Amino acid sequence: MTKRLIIVIVGCGVVFGAIFGMKWFGNKMMNDFVDAMPIPPATIGAGKVQTMTWDNRLEAVGSFVPVNGTDVTTEAGGIVTAIHFESGQKVKKGTPLLTLDSARERGEYERLKAQAELSELNRVRREKLFKLEAISKSDYDAAATEANAARAAVQSQAGVLAQKEIRAPFDGLLGIRRVNVGQYLSAGTAIVTLQSLDPIDLDFTLPEQYVGQAQPGFKVTVNVDSYADQSFTGEVLAVEPRIDSATRNFGLRARLPNPDLKLRAGQFGRVTLTLPGNRSLLVLPRTAVSYDSYGTSVFVVLKKKEDPNAPKPKEMPGAPAGPTTDLIVEQRFIKVGEARGDFVAVVDGIKEGEQVATSGLLKLRNGQPVIINNEGAPQPRLDPKPAEG
Incomplete structure (x- = not known):
């Protein structure tokens, strides 16, 4: 019995040892095969870092305000006996609007x-x-x-x-009537909004570092969402002499002609303030920049450097051929400045002439082999416009 038990134990050990040995050998061969498999190259678009001359301008956002604007109210109470205007009517200064008993x-x-x-x-x-x-x-x-x-x-x-006779305090455009004949009005009740819209003012702010550059008389160009294909021009009327201690910004007011009354008080506008002279900046395509919580970065396209002392990968029978490119990408953190059109200015982190990936960024990582293919890719422009047709 003892001999049979020993024979059975030895036999089981040999069988299990053979099974585990084959399993280990198979895993090792699989790992060697995967290690020998090259990283497949990713196809990307690429653009170069270049120097451009931009006109000297600043961009901001602002809100339109009327030159004169108010809610017309009553100084004394009384019952409305007559209304002399219609909603949306243009009136001159002194025009009768409403009569009280x-x-x-x-x-x-x-x-x-x-x-x-x-x-x-x-x-x-x-x-x-x-x-x-x-x-x-x-x-x-x-x-x-x-x-x-x-x-x-x-x-x-x-x-x-x-x-008891309420008149228009200035020329302007009336809003929606808020009272009716026979209604009793107490002192201070709003009757209608009156806005003087031609010309119209625009209030906006700039960071304090530009306080010495912005001056009254400088030209401004304003774009609004309501008229996406049209720009409105005017000039700076006044510069606030005080800087806000909370925001470190200072205010400006521009005045724009508005003969068609397209611009309205309270409307949002994107402002471009034109300053004298030009600036030479290092720029790259805006699509090349990745904005993350840990920083702003780009993938720089480089030639792969071969290390003669590095061990060569093992060649495995049946393994696919290596990559057919000598280009790789390297992620690099940069500091960006002003953006304009399809370009963004680079303050630090990259040099002129270097090539950066502009498409396919999600599939890239450090050391990733790449193939550049710019066929059919749109060319970046300073003044991009929607494609026609």
């Missing part, structure tokens, strides 16, 4: 007016008597003072009466 105020005005006339007659009589030395100078002065007070009361009541 003024019967009581008008009656008081007529009473004060009659009282002022009587006071003036009394003053004239007292003046004649004073000249005849029939009354004292103090009696005449009292009559004159009473007449002056009566005239002042009439003027005051005339002002109250004028508050």
Whole structure:
């Protein structure tokens, strides 16, 4: 029994040893095959880093504001008896907009007016008597003072009466009417919006480092989403002399002609401020740049360097042939500046003439073999436009 048990144990050991040995040998051959397999090259588009001369300009965003704009309100309360305008109407300064009930105020005005006339007659009589030395100078002065007070009361009541007639404070375009005939309005109730839109102002901000460059009179070009194929031009009207301590920006106001009233108050605009002179910058295609949380980088295309001391990979029967390219990519972090059109300026991290990958970035990593194929790829432009047709 003991011999049989030993024979069985030895036999099992030989069988399992052979199985595990074959498994190990197979895995080793598989690993050697994979290690000998070259990394397949990725097909990419590529562009060169080059020097360009750009006109000196700054870009910002801003909001349009009216030269004059307000919600027309009432100074006094009352019931609306007449409305003299329509929503969206253009009006001139002084145009009647709305009339409030003024019967009581008008009656008081007529009473004060009659009282002022009587006071003036009394003053004239007292003046004649004073000249005849029939009354004292103090009696005449009292009559004159009473007449002056009566005239002042009439003027005051005339002002109250004028508050019942609301007029346009300046030329402009009316908005949507917010009141109706017969409605009671309390003092300060908004009647309609009035905006002066031709010309129109644009407020925007720039970082503090440009405070010495931006000056009144410089030209601005503005684009808005409502008219994507049209640009609006104007010039800087004023530069804020104070820098905001919270944002470290300073404000500017530009004024633009707006005869067609296409631009409206509160509208968003992209501003290009033109400065004197030109700048020479190092640029690369914008599609080459990867923006990540850990930095801004590009893949630089380089010639693969062969190390004579490096061990050669084992050749395995049946393994595919190596890559047919001597180009690889290297990821490099850079510092970018202003972007314009299809290009972005490079401040640091790359040199003129170097080649960078512009497409297929998602399949790249350090040391990745690449094949460049720019056939059919659109050429980057400073002023890209949508393709026609």
